[in-house]
Amino acid sequence: MILVYLIAVLLTGAFLAWIAGIWNTVWSRIISIVALSIDLIQIIILALKPVSPASSWIIDFKLDWIPEFGIGLHLALDGLSLLMLILTFFLGIIAVLISWKEINSKVGFFHFNLLLIMAGIIGVFLSLDLFLFYFFWELMLVPMYFLIGIWGHENRTAASNKFFLYTQASGLLMFIAIIALYFVHGHSTGSYTFDYLQLLGTKMSASTGLLIMSGFLAAFLVKLPVVPLHNWLPDAHTEAPTAGSLILAALLLKTGAYGLLRFIVPLFPAASLTFAPIGMLLGVVGILYGAKLSFAQTDFKRLVAYTSVSHMGFVILGVFSFNEIAYQGVIVQMISHGISTGALFILVGQLYERIHTRDLNRMGGLWEEAPFMGAMGLVFSMASLGLPGLGNFIAELLILVGVFKASVLMSCLACLGLIAATIYSLRIVQKVFLGKKNGIWEINDLNVREKTVLAALCIVIVGLGLFPKPVFDIAKPALIKTLDIKEKTIHVEGISKNETGEKSIHFYQISK
Amino acid sequence: MTITDILSLSPLIIIAIAPVVIMLVISVIRNYDVVYGFSILALLGAIASIFLIIPVIPHLIEPLFIVDIYSLFFLGIIIFSALLVTLISYNYLKQLDGVREEYYIVLFTSTLGASLLAVANQFIIFFLGIETLSISLYILIAFQRSKATSIEAGIKYLILASVSSAFLLFGMALIYTASGTMQFNGIVLALSKNSQLSPLIISGFAMMMVGIGFKLALVPFHMWTPDVYQGAPSPVTAYIATVSKGAVMAVLIRFFFITRGFENNYLFIVISGFAILSMFTGNLLALRQNNIKRLLAYSSIANMGYLLIILLTGTNKGIQASIFYMISYFITTIGAFGVITLLSTCKNEAEKIEDYRGLFWKKPWIAIVFTLSLLSLAGIPLTAGFIAKFYVVFEGMKTGLLVLVFSLIINSVIGLYYYLRVITMMFSASDETILPALPLIGNITLLLIALSILILGIYPGWLIDIIMKFVTL
Numbered sequence: 001m002i003l004v005y006l007i008a009v010l011l012t013g014a015f016l017a018w019i020a021g022i023w024n025t026v027w028s029r030i031i032s033i034v035a036l037s038i039d040l041i042q043i044i045i046l047a048l049k050p051v052s053p054a055s056s057w058i059i060d061f062k063l064d065w066i067p068e069f070g071i072g073l074h075l076a077l078d079g080l081s082l083l084m085l086i087l088t089f090f091l092g093i094i095a096v097l098i099s100w101k102e103i104n105s106k107v108g109f110f111h112f113n114l115l116l117i118m119a120g121i122i123g124v125f126l127s128l129d130l131f132l133f134y135f136f137w138e139l140m141l142v143p144m145y146f147l148i149g150i151w152g153h154e155n156r157t158a159a160s161n162k163f164f165l166y167t168q169a170s171g172l173l174m175f176i177a178i179i180a181l182y183f184v185h186g187h188s189t190g191s192y193t194f195d196y197l198q199l200l201g202t203k204m205s206a207s208t209g210l211l212i213m214s215g216f217l218a219a220f221l222v223k224l225p226v227v228p229l230h231n232w233l234p235d236a237h238t239e240a241p242t243a244g245s246l247i248l249a250a251l252l253l254k255t256g257a258y259g260l261l262r263f264i265v266p267l268f269p270a271a272s273l274t275f276a277p278i279g280m281l282l283g284v285v286g287i288l289y290g291a292k293l294s295f296a297q298t299d300f301k302r303l304v305a306y307t308s309v310s311h312m313g314f315v316i317l318g319v320f321s322f323n324e325i326a327y328q329g330v331i332v333q334m335i336s337h338g339i340s341t342g343a344l345f346i347l348v349g350q351l352y353e354r355i356h357t358r359d360l361n362r363m364g365g366l367w368e369e370a371p372f373m374g375a376m377g378l379v380f381s382m383a384s385l386g387l388p389g390l391g392n393f394i395a396e397l398l399i400l401v402g403v404f405k406a407s408v409l410m411s412c413l414a415c416l417g418l419i420a421a422t423i424y425s426l427r428i429v430q431k432v433f434l435g436k437k438n439g440i441w442e443i444n445d446l447n448v449r450e451k452t453v454l455a456a457l458c459i460v461i462v463g464l465g466l467f468p469k470p471v472f473d474i475a476k477p478a479l480i481k482t483l484d485i486k487e488k489t490i491h492v493e494g495i496s497k498n499e500t501g502e503k504s505i506h507f508y509q510i511s512k
Numbered sequence: 513m514t515i516t517d518i519l520s521l522s523p524l525i526i527i528a529i530a531p532v533v534i535m536l537v538i539s540v541i542r543n544y545d546v547v548y549g550f551s552i553l554a555l556l557g558a559i560a561s562i563f564l565i566i567p568v569i570p571h572l573i574e575p576l577f578i579v580d581i582y583s584l585f586f587l588g589i590i591i592f593s594a595l596l597v598t599l600i601s602y603n604y605l606k607q608l609d610g611v612r613e614e615y616y617i618v619l620f621t622s623t624l625g626a627s628l629l630a631v632a633n634q635f636i637i638f639f640l641g642i643e644t645l646s647i648s649l650y651i652l653i654a655f656q657r658s659k660a661t662s663i664e665a666g667i668k669y670l671i672l673a674s675v676s677s678a679f680l681l682f683g684m685a686l687i688y689t690a691s692g693t694m695q696f697n698g699i700v701l702a703l704s705k706n707s708q709l710s711p712l713i714i715s716g717f718a719m720m721m722v723g724i725g726f727k728l729a730l731v732p733f734h735m736w737t738p739d740v741y742q743g744a745p746s747p748v749t750a751y752i753a754t755v756s757k758g759a760v761m762a763v764l765i766r767f768f769f770i771t772r773g774f775e776n777n778y779l780f781i782v783i784s785g786f787a788i789l790s791m792f793t794g795n796l797l798a799l800r801q802n803n804i805k806r807l808l809a810y811s812s813i814a815n816m817g818y819l820l821i822i823l824l825t826g827t828n829k830g831i832q833a834s835i836f837y838m839i840s841y842f843i844t845t846i847g848a849f850g851v852i853t854l855l856s857t858c859k860n861e862a863e864k865i866e867d868y869r870g871l872f873w874k875k876p877w878i879a880i881v882f883t884l885s886l887l888s889l890a891g892i893p894l895t896a897g898f899i900a901k902f903y904v905v906f907e908g909m910k911t912g913l914l915v916l917v918f919s920l921i922i923n924s925v926i927g928l929y930y931y932l933r934v935i936t937m938m939f940s941a942s943d944e945t946i947l948p949a950l951p952l953i954g955n956i957t958l959l960l961i962a963l964s965i966l967i968l969g970i971y972p973g974w975l976i977d978i979i980m981k982f983v984t985l
Contacts, residue, residue: 066973068980069906106873131902138893145932150939157936164932169925175902176921179909 002046003061003075003126006039006085007119014115021108032096032111036118040089047082047474056477058082065132070182070193074129080478081125083331083471084258087338088125090460091250092118095243097453098346102242102353103151110151113143117247124255130178131194133263134171137219140252141167144244152239159239166232170222177215181267184208200266200485209271216263217275223256224312227286237305238358242349245301249308249345250338257312257334260319261327261482269486272320279320280403284413286313291420295427300351300358304344307384307424310417311337311392317414318399322486326402327479328472329395335471336391336464340383343457344428347377350450351432354443365437370445374433376454383461385425386418391464513573520571520579522561523587524627530554531620538613548602551616555595555623562588575695578633581982585835586630586762593754593842594623596957600850601747603951607858608656615655619751622648626759635684635694638763642680642727645756646673652751653744656858665743672726672736680723686716696770703771717779721786727760728816729809731789738801741809742863746856749805750849753812754842761816761838765823765831774826783820788919790817795926805863807930808848811889814927815841818904818920825911832979833903839975840888840896840968847885847961851878854954865934870942878950879938881958888965890931891924896968903976 013035021028046058056078063073077085095114103110120143123136141164149160178194185202186192193199204212222229237245265272272279290309297303311333318330350373351366352358367374383390386397396418404411446454464471518525533554534547562584565571570580598619605612625644632638650673654666688694690712691702703713725733741749773779794814801807819841822834855862855878862868872879888897901924908917968975 064973065971066976068973068976135893135898138898142887142892146939149936157940161929161932161936165925165929168928172921172924176905176909176917179906183909 001061002042003059003077004073006042007123007126009035009038010115010119010122014112014119017115018108018112021106021111025104025107028108028111029096029100032115033093035115036089036092036096039122040086040093043082043085043089046077047086056481060128065129069131070191070195071131072129072193072195073132074195074197075126075132076128077126078478078481079474079476080258080261080331083335083474084125084254085122087254087335088118088121088251091246091338091342094342094346094453094457095246097449098246098349099241099243100449102349106150110147113146114243114247116143117147117251121247121251121255125258128196129194130181130196130199130263133196134175134178137171137174137255138168140255141171144248144252147244147247148236148240151241152244153241154239155235156239159235162232163236166222166229167219170218170229173215174219175215177212180212180215184212196263196267201488202267206270206274209268210274213264213268213271213275216259216267220256220259220264221282221316223259224253224316225256225309226282226312226316227289227309230286230290230309233309234302234305237308237345238299238301242345242352245305245345245349246342249305250342253308253312254334254338257315257319257330260316261330261479265319265322266482266485272486273322276320276322276406280317280407280410283313283315283317283320284410284417286310286316287414287417288313288420291417291424295420295424298360300360300363300428300432301345301348302358303360303424303428304341304348307344307421308337308341310421311341311384313417314396314399314414317403317410321399321403321406321410322483323402323405324476324479324483326399326406327483328475329398329400329402331475331479332391332464332468332471333395333399336383336395336461339457339461339464340380340390340392343376343380343454343461344384346453346457347373347380350446360431362438362440363432364435365433366443367433368437369443372445372451376446376458377433378429379458380461381425381428383465385421389462389465391461391468394465394468516568516571517573520565520568520573521577521631522564523558523591524624524631526554526558526561527591527620527624527627531617531624534613534617534620542613544606544613547613547616548598551598551620552595554620555591555598558591559588559595562591572633575634576637577631579631582762582766582831582984583631585979585983586758587627589835589839589842590626590630590755590759590762591623593758593846594619594626594751596843596846596850596961597747597751597755599957600750600846600853600954602953604745604747604853604856604858609658609858615652618648618651618655622652622751623755626755629759629763632763632766633696634698635688638767639677639681639684641763642760643677645759646677646727649673649748649752649756652748653740655745655748659743661743662745663743665740668736668743669740676723676726676733678723679719679726683716683719683721683723686712686719690716696767700771709776714778717773717776718782721779721782724760724764725786728757728764729813730786730816730820731793731813734790734793734813737813738806738809741812742803742805745858746805746849746853746861746863749808750846750853753808753845753849757812757816758838758842761819761834765834768823769826769831772826774824780824783824784913784916787817787820787824787916790814790820791919791923792926795923795930798930799926801930802865803863804852804865804868804934805861807865807934808845811927811930812845814923815889817923818901821904821908821913821916821920824913824916825907827907827911828984829910830907832976832983833907835979835983836903836972836976837900840900840965843961843964843968844885844888844895844897847881847958847965848889850954850958850961851882851885854878854950854958865937868934868937869940871938873942875950877955878958881962883935883938884962884965886931886935888969890928894966894969896965896972898969899972 017028017031058077060076065071065073120136120140127133145160145164184204225233287310290306294303294306318326383392386393622645625641628641650670654663656662691699729737791814794810798807798810822830888895891897891901
């Protein structure tokens with residue numbers, strides 16, 4: 001029940017924030033923070049509780065919704081969703097804080113949309129019923145569309161339309177795939193249901209599996225995004241208000257990664273194995289191409305947007321290498337990318353508030369003007385390039401080690417991505433904070449609110465880099481379960497097991 | 513006629529008596545509010561009488577009518593939609609100069625025609641119903657005699673609908689020649705005697721499809737739709753989009769199912785063709801419209817295409833899906849046109865998309881209703897339209913109509929684009945223009961509609977349950 005309650009708190013908060021915004025805008029900000037904080041505290045209390053070893057599900061909640069079609073209100077929490085929920089609520093609070101000065105018009109409606117997106121996102125992370133999952137998946141879009149379309153920059157309308165159409169089109173393909181899976185399962189077992197746990201292990205022919213999986217893949221790969229489908233991302237990120245970019249980069253992209261881990265691999269073990277080489281190739285292409293495009297940008301925000309493409313390449317690479325080390329890396333990558341890229345977007349936003357441009361060529365030498373901002377910029381650029389001691393390093397290292405077991409070639413190619421990341425990250429520092437002072441800017445350094453936000457993010461990213469073990473421990477049962485399902489199915493179906501199937505390696509030594 | 517016969521036709525009888533009473537009242541005293549109040553009461557009475565019939569169904573009145581649960585569902589949908597249209601018409605008509613009480617008389621006669629279609633069991637009632645409906649619609653469409661576009665729309669509809677009726681009648685005649693009966697179930701018996709369909713029957717069916725295609729505005733018989741939608745008064749447009757099309761769909765589904773038309777390959781291919789063409793043409797042409805009524809006209813063409821998918825499933829589950837789809841589509845469409853009606857005055861229709869710029873910041877409440885309606889038409893979750901679309905896709909995939917389902921999906925994306933245009937317009941920054949104050953009745957109706965869209969979108973289980981338990985053909 002607590003899971004429903006988490007969503008209900010956000011929805012109530014959303015309406016209250018809207019109504020309060022009519023009289024006093026500060027109240028709608030405060031209400032939003034309170035609603036998110038209540039949820040954050042709840043979820044942290046849950047995380048601290050000892051977990052029963054019997055099942056990887058910490059909470060499992062089920063109600064009938066539309067029983068005629070076998071649709072249930074099935075929400076469940078395991079280590080994977082727990083981590084994602086903590087990230088969501090944490091960044092949600094940050095998103096409210098950074099909008100404090102930036103969003104001045106229609107404040108109530110802004111926070112209404114913000115909280116609605118949050119509700120949609122945690123719905124996605126918690127749903128174990130495919131229909132419900134799709135419901136939330138679509139639900140995130142509409143408020144996000146408004147967020148970009150109303151409070152965005154100059155080309156907001158085109159960007160928001162593009163975002164909506166891309167995700168909606170791919171989502172509908174997933175919708176068909178979900179219904180197809182429902183019928184395939186129903187025909188073979190006689191029980192027609194959208195329930196994830198029952199759909200696991202559905203027997204289907206190799207070609208059917210590939211076909212249905214490609215529907216799911218379409219949705220997740222667009223969201224992630226993977227290179228040929230990434231076109232919506234730079235526009236949406238660039239035109240969105242800072243909070244919008246933060247949520248897009250840090251949370252919405254993660255729903256794609258989460259979908260791969262939660263649905264693609266367990267539901268289609270055989271098909272995903274067939275797809276793995278292509279998936280890994282897409283990952284490597286994403287890493288290198290994203291980095292290349294990122295380097296070529298002159299718009300600061302666009303640059304940061306493209307780094308997301310590059311970093312998400314690591315995620316898909318890791319997912320399709322099918323081993324625990326890589327999966328742990330993927331989890332850490334999801335979290336640390338959320339933090340580090342989110343922080344870079346926040347910096348872009350703060351800079352934009354001061355100098356009203358995002359053009360890198362017009363910046364330079366800002367360190368002297370705003371040393372705190374410069375230092376923060378340096379930290380998060382370093383995180384982005386994967387400096388040891390920061391979260392992204394752990395993530396990328398683990399992914400590369402995991403991928404190395406699956407494919408040496410891919411691992412080597414992906415390593416080049418680290419070099420490319422160094423180039424674009426250092427370019428940020430050089431163009432914005434160092435270099436010749438442009439002389440025209442007279443700016444204030446960060447104020448207390450902005451400092452607090454960035455400091456909080458900084459602590460998390462350093463903490464993640466130095467002590468990643470709690471994250472591993474929380475995620476481990478869920479990941480092992482995912483890999484187990486795949487192992488069993490492959491085994492039962494008699495498909496020859498290749499060396500990618502190895503698992504349970506003692507990787508803590510490596511991270512230590 | 514027995515008492516049961518009369519009882520089972522009571523909704524139709526009430527709807528037939530009401531216009532007579534209104535006429536008598538008008539001849540004594542001409543008072544808009546009295547006529548309006550009476551119309552609402554009569555429609556409510558008709559809806560209430562539907563519940564009285566439930567114990568006596570299924571009831572067959574040889575040889576003309578059939579009153580079964582399917583008819584009752586459609587009677588309910590039709591009369592309820594007529595009620596909603598009446599509710600949103602109040603202010604629009606009130607501003608009209610000259611006579612306006614007659615509007616409700618014609619609204620009743622057209623609803624009578626539509627209701628006849630829901631209980632039709634053979635060709636005579638089928639044709640009678642369609643003609644009663646169409647002739648009343650000519651008047652309704654051209655009701656604002658002082659407006660050129662209104663007259664134009666009326667004439668256009670008059671000519672095209674007459675032509676299509678002629679086709680329909682000729683088709684019926686051909687089938688009658690071949691089978692020797694006008695009863696739907698008699699026809700199927702006559703057909704099953706010969707394994708090979710005679711050319712007479714095939715051309716008869718083809719002629720009928722032309723006639724019905726006109727009434728449903730399927731491509732390639734859709735040309736009248738945008739002009740009529742644009743020219744007709746907004747509440748009448750809502751009426752055409754819902755009641756008139758729904759009633760024709762009701763009789764088409766019954767006829768098609770009883771005669772097992774979907775088992776015939778030719779017919780199957782032709783109807784699939786209509787469906788796919790309607791979806792694509794409707795949605796593609798809607799993309800470039802700047803007039804909201806024309807945009808919704810094209811969207812309705814596409815929606816009829818979606819509904820045809822269900823016709824082709826040929827299962828009882830398919831019928832159930834179609835009923836859910838129509839309920840959701842009717843509520844949504846009346847919601848959208850209700851907003852247009854409330855923002856329009858007789859002289860100045862709020863029909864340009866530009867008129868809606870910044871509506872959300874000026875009148876948030878009405879903009880929310882409009883947004884909900886448009887999102888529901890686009891099939892976005894939380895709205896009734898999403899569940900309806902899901903139901904159609906679901907039944908379509910179950911029957912293996914993959915090509916049609918994929919066209920539906922592609923078209924949903926295309927459709928989304930123009931719905932988003934309108935929504936974006938409503939949420940963009942606005943210049944200050946003063947909008948008319950919104951009437952109370954209209955507001956309450958819109959509140960009801962918005963709530964229904966949300967309730968059917970979030971918790972549709974109860975309605976699906978009712979439909980699944982009862983509706984079969």
